Amino acid sequence: xxxxxxxxxxxxxxxxxxxxxxxxxxxxxxxxxxxxxxxxxxxxxxxxxxxxxxxxxxxxxxxxxxxxxxxxxxxxxxxxxxxxxxxxxxxxxxxxxxxxxxxxxxxxxxxxxxxxxxxxxxxxxxxxxxxxxxxxxxxxxxxxxxxxxxxxxxxxxxxxxxxxxxxxxxxxxxxxxxxxxxxxxxxxxxxxxxxxxxxxxxxxxxxxxxxxxxxxxxxxxxxxxxxxxxxxxxxxxxxxxxxxxxxxxxxxxxxxxxxxxxxxxxxxxxxxxxxxxxxxxxxxxxxxxxxxxxxxxxxxxxxxxxxxxxxxxxxxxxxxxxxxxxxxxxxxxxxxxxxxxxxxxxxxxxxxxxxxxxxxxxxxxxxxxxxxxxxxxxxxxxxxxxxxxxxxxxxxxxxxxxxxxxxxxxxxxxxxxxxxxxxxxxxx
Amino acid sequence: xxxxxxxxxxxxxxxxxxxxxxxxxxxxxxxxxxxxxxxxxxxxxxxxxxxxxxxxxxxxxxxxxxxxxxxxxxxxxxxxxxxxxxxxxxxxxxxxxxxxxxxxxxxxxxxxxxxxxxxxxxxxxxxxxxxxxxxxxxxxxxxxxxxxxxxxxxxxxxxxxxxxxxxxxxxxxxxxxxxxxxxxxxxxxxxxxxxxxxxxxxxxxxxxxxxxxxxxxxxxxxxxxxxxxxxxxxxxxxxxxxxxxxxxxxxxxxxxxxxxxxxxxxxxxxxxxxxxxxxxxxxxxxxxxxxxxxxxxxxxxxxxxxxxxxxxxxxxxxxxxxxxxxxxxxxxxxxxxxxxxxxxxxxxxxxxxxxxxxxxxxxxxxxxxxxxxxxxxxxxxxxxxxxxxxxxxxxxxxxxxxxxxxxxxxxxxxxxxxxxxxxxxxxxxxxxxxxxxxxxx
Numbered sequence: 001x002x003x004x005x006x007x008x009x010x011x012x013x014x015x016x017x018x019x020x021x022x023x024x025x026x027x028x029x030x031x032x033x034x035x036x037x038x039x040x041x042x043x044x045x046x047x048x049x050x051x052x053x054x055x056x057x058x059x060x061x062x063x064x065x066x067x068x069x070x071x072x073x074x075x076x077x078x079x080x081x082x083x084x085x086x087x088x089x090x091x092x093x094x095x096x097x098x099x100x101x102x103x104x105x106x107x108x109x110x111x112x113x114x115x116x117x118x119x120x121x122x123x124x125x126x127x128x129x130x131x132x133x134x135x136x137x138x139x140x141x142x143x144x145x146x147x148x149x150x151x152x153x154x155x156x157x158x159x160x161x162x163x164x165x166x167x168x169x170x171x172x173x174x175x176x177x178x179x180x181x182x183x184x185x186x187x188x189x190x191x192x193x194x195x196x197x198x199x200x201x202x203x204x205x206x207x208x209x210x211x212x213x214x215x216x217x218x219x220x221x222x223x224x225x226x227x228x229x230x231x232x233x234x235x236x237x238x239x240x241x242x243x244x245x246x247x248x249x250x251x252x253x254x255x256x257x258x259x260x261x262x263x264x265x266x267x268x269x270x271x272x273x274x275x276x277x278x279x280x281x282x283x284x285x286x287x288x289x290x291x292x293x294x295x296x297x298x299x300x301x302x303x304x305x306x307x308x309x310x311x312x313x314x315x316x317x318x319x320x321x322x323x324x325x326x327x328x329x330x331x332x333x334x335x336x337x338x339x340x341x342x343x344x345x346x347x348x349x350x351x352x353x354x355x356x357x358x359x360x361x362x363x364x365x366x367x368x369x370x371x372x373x374x375x376x377x378x379x380x381x382x383x384x385x386x387x388x389x390x391x392x393x394x395x396x397x398x399x400x401x402x403x404x405x406x407x408x409x410x411x412x413x414x415x416x417x418x419x420x421x422x423x424x425x426x427x428x
Numbered sequence: 429x430x431x432x433x434x435x436x437x438x439x440x441x442x443x444x445x446x447x448x449x450x451x452x453x454x455x456x457x458x459x460x461x462x463x464x465x466x467x468x469x470x471x472x473x474x475x476x477x478x479x480x481x482x483x484x485x486x487x488x489x490x491x492x493x494x495x496x497x498x499x500x501x502x503x504x505x506x507x508x509x510x511x512x513x514x515x516x517x518x519x520x521x522x523x524x525x526x527x528x529x530x531x532x533x534x535x536x537x538x539x540x541x542x543x544x545x546x547x548x549x550x551x552x553x554x555x556x557x558x559x560x561x562x563x564x565x566x567x568x569x570x571x572x573x574x575x576x577x578x579x580x581x582x583x584x585x586x587x588x589x590x591x592x593x594x595x596x597x598x599x600x601x602x603x604x605x606x607x608x609x610x611x612x613x614x615x616x617x618x619x620x621x622x623x624x625x626x627x628x629x630x631x632x633x634x635x636x637x638x639x640x641x642x643x644x645x646x647x648x649x650x651x652x653x654x655x656x657x658x659x660x661x662x663x664x665x666x667x668x669x670x671x672x673x674x675x676x677x678x679x680x681x682x683x684x685x686x687x688x689x690x691x692x693x694x695x696x697x698x699x700x701x702x703x704x705x706x707x708x709x710x711x712x713x714x715x716x717x718x719x720x721x722x723x724x725x726x727x728x729x730x731x732x733x734x735x736x737x738x739x740x741x742x743x744x745x746x747x748x749x750x751x752x753x754x755x756x757x758x759x760x761x762x763x764x765x766x767x768x769x770x771x772x773x774x775x776x777x778x779x780x781x782x783x784x785x786x787x788x789x790x791x792x793x794x795x796x797x798x799x800x801x802x803x804x805x806x807x808x809x810x811x812x813x814x815x816x817x818x819x820x821x822x823x824x825x826x827x828x829x830x831x832x833x834x835x836x837x838x839x840x841x842x843x844x845x846x847x848x849x850x851x852x853x854x855x856x857x858x859x860x861x862x863x864x865x866x867x868x869x
Binding site: 061062065066068069072073075076079080083084085086087088091092094095098101106107122123124125126127143144157166167168175212213214216217223231233234236238243245277281283284291298299300302303309317319320321322324335342343344345346347362363383386387388389390401403404 | 561563566617618620621622623624625627628629631632634636637638639640641642643644645646647649650651652653654656657658659660662663667668669670674676677680732735736737738739740781782785835840
């Protein structure tokens with residue numbers, strides 16, 4: 001019915017429930033790593049229990065199951081409350097209050113023709129890869145603001161991009177339902193698109209991707225409600241994670257010692273923690289009121305923060321198995337699109353749809369600063385790997401790298417072909 | 429029902445078609461309500477009442493739609509014109525209309541004529557807008573594309589299509605007010621609740637830690653790392669982004685001669701910090717060699733390589749690990765407890781990526797509990813700490829007109845290629861990452 005002028009997608013009924021509409025992509029490369037079943041997000045999670053479900057059919061059973069689920073949930077809430085003996089604010093009273101934070105834009109990266117949707121830092125602390133709605137993926141050296149590589153994807157709305165840990169490749173994907181890996185060559189004239197490798201194949205748009213600890217594996221999340229782990233070399237699916245009942249919008253890999261888990265957040269308002277090896281859903285948090293747009297682990301790996309369309313950011317503790325803090329204000333009415341922690345985990349940077357960035361004190365729960373500068377909503381935000389600065393990408397086609405401004409300040413903005421100098425004197 | 433429709437549309441025997449005039453454009457293939465009823469009476473030999481009833485049903489199910497007053501789904505036995513709905517839009521041939529499609533239709537309508545949406549449509553529009561906000565741009569984009577495509581059609585065709593679409597949606601509006609999962613049938617709901625009960629049960633069985641302990645750990649972590657956080661406490665010699673001086677990065681690279689004090693201090697925070705920093709790993713290796721337990725670290729590194737390396741080399745790597753570390757009488761035999769050893773040896777028969785995990789975990793915790801604390805107390809570490817430099821904070825010049833040249837750094841790709849040419853690949857950029865594989869020492 002819809003004129004999908006940029007995708008080879010048609011809509012048809014789900015293969016397993018024959019009811020819900022699901023997008024089917026015609027396989028152009030003939031490769032079939034998965035069974036060519038196209039299933040809607042509601043059916044796929046329940047494959048682990050097909051036998052058990054087949055016997056259930058009557059309305060009575062549905063009611064009893066629903067009741068059982070409710071009682072279990074209430075019991076879980078009680079159990080969680082029992083161990084909750086102190087609030088974060090109380091514990092944080094001992095902490096030093098933070099002084100005023102004054103972050104200035106140090107670099108403005110201009111060059112995208114359309115909204116910047118996603119960005120990632122390289123481990124060398126100065127390079128950034130960013131993707132935008134017009135299908136372009138650009139690798140910048142943010143320190144000099146030079147563009148190093150530019151790739152044009154065959155699809156628009158490139159919603160996810162990631163830098164490989166070695167710095168030798170980038171991965172990106174979006175409405176084409178695929179994740180493609182481009183090795184970065186030294187020869188700048190070489191056509192990067194020629195070396196592209198299609199790694200992931202989903203049945204709906206790709207919302208997030210990240211490399212695991214090496215260049216060889218990629219974790220992706222998709223609008224079809226699943227996340228998956230892929231092997232880059234062969235393009236094979238190593239593990240898939242089902243459990244969300246709606247689009248999975250974001251994911252983040254745990255920095256912990258055992259390094260085996262990741263958290264994903266979706267449109268079903270749930271944030272799930274998964275085990276990479278077994279594919280099981282280990283923990284689940286559902287206190288948000290709306291879609292979860294972004295999740296990020298606390299630097300120690302014991303907690304994670306989430307940003308949601310209900311205009312709040314929340315901190316969830318994995319060991320206590322509950323939400324421990326909410327970062328919200330009545331004056332903030334727009335959804336938060338992206339979050340990240342500073343290196344010590346004391347500050348939480350969150351980008352919102354009202355074009356601002358709010359900086360929260362993680363421990364005390366208060367807002368430390370509000371940063372302006374973007375002319376459209378902030379779509380993605382990341383702190384650099386060594387914590388020296390953070391970069392925010394926005395729908396106003398630019399990326400801004402910000403750092404604290406103390407003492408003598410020199411603000412330089414470089415853009416396009418006419419760089420100009422602006423000198424501001426501030427004596428401390 | 430469809431047979432009736434097909435018969436009706438039969439040009440010879442079917443209902444008399446007349447051209448209908450609608451303002452300026454002429455819309456072909458319209459018929460009056462009267463005609464429909466008469467035809468039905470004739471064909472099926474039924475009374476007028478029954479014919480009216482049947483005709484009404486046809487309209488209600490969407491096979492015929494009224495042109496003049498589209499919202500009232502009645503068949504009037506007078507001159508009001510009707511037309512047949514195309515088979516494309518028949519309810520039986522289409523899957524249930526999805527919210528997304530409906531949203532696209534409403535968006536189209538909104539764009540075409542601002543304010544044309546009727547009240548309930550406006551409501552539905554805003555509810556949908558809230559619900560599927562994240563794909564709203566996709567919806568708007570689709571709507572624009574469709575409008576653009578339709579502009580290229582002839583006006584008469586366009587009007588026909590519009591009417592058809594409008595009629596279809598009148599009948600088949602998805603019920604927007606109900607929460608998402610009510611769209612789905614009982615089986616789906618059953619499965620959903622079954623799944624959630626299992627999740628809840630699992631969660632109930634999990635060990636939970638008291639909040640006070642967890643929250644204290646956050647406090648400790650923040651305090652510990654406070655001085656290492658450049659945003660909170662500045663960075664020495666100067667933040668590269670502010671001063672355009674990359675000294676901070678150059679003194680913290682992998683291969684630097686003397687590390688900074690902060691860096692060496694960080695190694696004492698946790699075992700993982702030590703291992704993640706390639707210089708720290710090197711130092712630890714040197715220490716272990718003195719203690720004659722270097723094989724533990726080598727084993728750990730080899731297991732990490734197995735876990736994160738290429739799929740095609742897994743079998744090869746497992747064999748190597750076995751040969752070097754696990755086989756009885758191996759050159760660098762690691763001391764694992766018998767149960768884990770048994771399990772690992774069993775698993776080697778069917779090698780896969782995570783086969784060494786148990787053994788690796790055992791060795792990791794062994795090193796963490798035993799070697800690591802001793803390293804921190806050792807002379808080696810203390811010397812490192814003493815040697816470590818604390819860089820001077822660069823004096824901020826009063827006259828900031830001197831703009832430093834910003835030099836570009838070598839791309840990580842280039843660095844990798846250079847080291848690859850030397851032999852064993854050490855796949856890392858200017859900073860240490862956990863994917864670095866130390867070549868056999």
